[in-house]
Amino acid sequence: xxxxxxxxxxxxxxxxxxxxxxxxxxxxxxxxxxxxxxxxxxxxxxxxxxxxxxxxxxxxxxxxxxxxxxxxxxxxxxxxxxxxxxxxxxxxxxxxxxxxxxxxxxxxxxxxxxxxxxxxxxxxxxxxxxxxxxxxxxxxxxxxxxxxxxxxxxxxxxxxxxxxxxxxxxxxxxxxxxxxxxxxxxxxxxxxxxxxxxxxxxxx
Amino acid sequence: xxxxxxxxxxxxxxxxxxxxxxxxxxxxxxxxxxxxxxxxxxxxxxxxxxxxxxxxxxxxxxxxxxxxxxxxxxxxxxxxxxxxxxxxxxxxxxxxxxxxxxxxx
Numbered sequence: 001x002x003x004x005x006x007x008x009x010x011x012x013x014x015x016x017x018x019x020x021x022x023x024x025x026x027x028x029x030x031x032x033x034x035x036x037x038x039x040x041x042x043x044x045x046x047x048x049x050x051x052x053x054x055x056x057x058x059x060x061x062x063x064x065x066x067x068x069x070x071x072x073x074x075x076x077x078x079x080x081x082x083x084x085x086x087x088x089x090x091x092x093x094x095x096x097x098x099x100x101x102x103x104x105x106x107x108x109x110x111x112x113x114x115x116x117x118x119x120x121x122x123x124x125x126x127x128x129x130x131x132x133x134x135x136x137x138x139x140x141x142x143x144x145x146x147x148x149x150x151x152x153x154x155x156x157x158x159x160x161x162x163x164x165x166x167x168x169x170x171x172x173x174x175x176x177x178x179x180x181x182x183x184x185x186x187x188x189x190x191x192x193x194x195x196x197x198x199x200x201x202x203x204x
Numbered sequence: 205x206x207x208x209x210x211x212x213x214x215x216x217x218x219x220x221x222x223x224x225x226x227x228x229x230x231x232x233x234x235x236x237x238x239x240x241x242x243x244x245x246x247x248x249x250x251x252x253x254x255x256x257x258x259x260x261x262x263x264x265x266x267x268x269x270x271x272x273x274x275x276x277x278x279x280x281x282x283x284x285x286x287x288x289x290x291x292x293x294x295x296x297x298x299x300x301x302x303x304x305x306x307x308x309x
Contacts, residue, residue: 015257016208026207030215037219037242041226046234053238056219060245064272067212069252073273077248081280085241089234092287101300104235108303113228121221128213133257148270156270160277167281171288 017066026066032059046104050089057082070145095175212253219246231301233290237283244279248272 017023036059039052061077064070093102149157219242226239255268294300 016206018206020205023205023207026211030211033215034218034222037222040238040242041222041230041235046232049235049238053241056242057245060249063212063249064252067252067256069255069269069272073252073269073276076273076276081241081276085280085283088284088287089238092234092291095291096294096300101232101234101294104230104232106229107231110229113225116228117221117225120224121217124217124220125214128210128217133209133254145269145273148267149273152267153270153274156274160274163278163281167285171284174288174292 022066026063029059029063029066033063044104046089046093046102049104050086053089054082054086057085072145072149209253209257212257213250216246216250216253219243219249231303233293233300233302233305234287236302237286237290240286241279241283244275248275248279251275 017026033056036052036056040049040056043049043052058078061074061082064077065074223239223242223244223246226242227236230236230239251268251272255272290300293305297305299305
């Protein structure tokens with residue numbers, strides 16, 4: 001049995017959700033979350049996978065709301081992450097404009113990928129089951145999240161703004177910049193099977 | 205019947221594992237980016253669950269939720285930049301499949 005470090009708590013109990021309606025909603029949202037995630041990775045066309053991803057992110061936002069994660073977090077998750085990411089992925093496909101790019105096949109490493117994913121999930125599940133997490137009753141997080149961001153983490157918030165602005169500027173520059181087309185000779189060279197390099201004879 | 209921290213952590217582990225599988229098994233770079241976003245969402249779900257049920261819940265400072273917000277926005281920014289890079293590589297190499305990427309030449 002793993003024991004996490006003892007923490008002095010001002011709350012009492014673990015504050016589990018006991019309302020039948022909220023419990024039912026939590027189970028339904030959890031099932032939808034996993035179905036959406038599976039759809040994202042299993043569907044073979046990118047448009048369908050994108051729909052699955054956006055659905056998953058929106059459901060995650062609703063789940064944050066059930067958990068009382070705070071309105072700013074829910075809005076960011078649903079509007080910025082969910083809708084924004086879906087629009088961006090859709091735009092990427094439009095920019096690429098190739099039917100080949102709209103497909104999303106599996107690669108040759110399917111079995112190792114399944115094994116690694118199962119191992120990672122099993123490890124996380126074992127830690128979840130074995131650990132004894134210190135718990136507390138939740139306070140009203142919703143009212144304090146924005147205040148926390150501006151008062152406790154102003155540097156983090158400023159850094160986040162800088163990151164977002166840098167990404168916007170960098171993305172715009174990358175898209176508008178001139179991209180040199182790969183020369184035909186380079187393409188054919190990469191298509192050719194690679195020859196083994198031989199070390200030059202230095203004994204002579 | 206009740207729902208506690210372990211339920212959300214299990215959900216988070218499942219989401220992380222599914223994203224991990226997609227990241228390793230898909231050929232399309234956009235699909236790999238989407239799988240990475242699934243993994244990030246799984247981690248964020250754990251953070252928010254710890255905010256609700258964990259020791260930080262009693263402090264009224266919501267550090268987990270704040271961290272999840274930072275992670276969400278920076279993850280979205282990473283996805284945006286990744287998508288742009290995929291588009292730029294496609295313009296140059298005419299492929300979005302990671303198996304075909306050869307960035308040396």
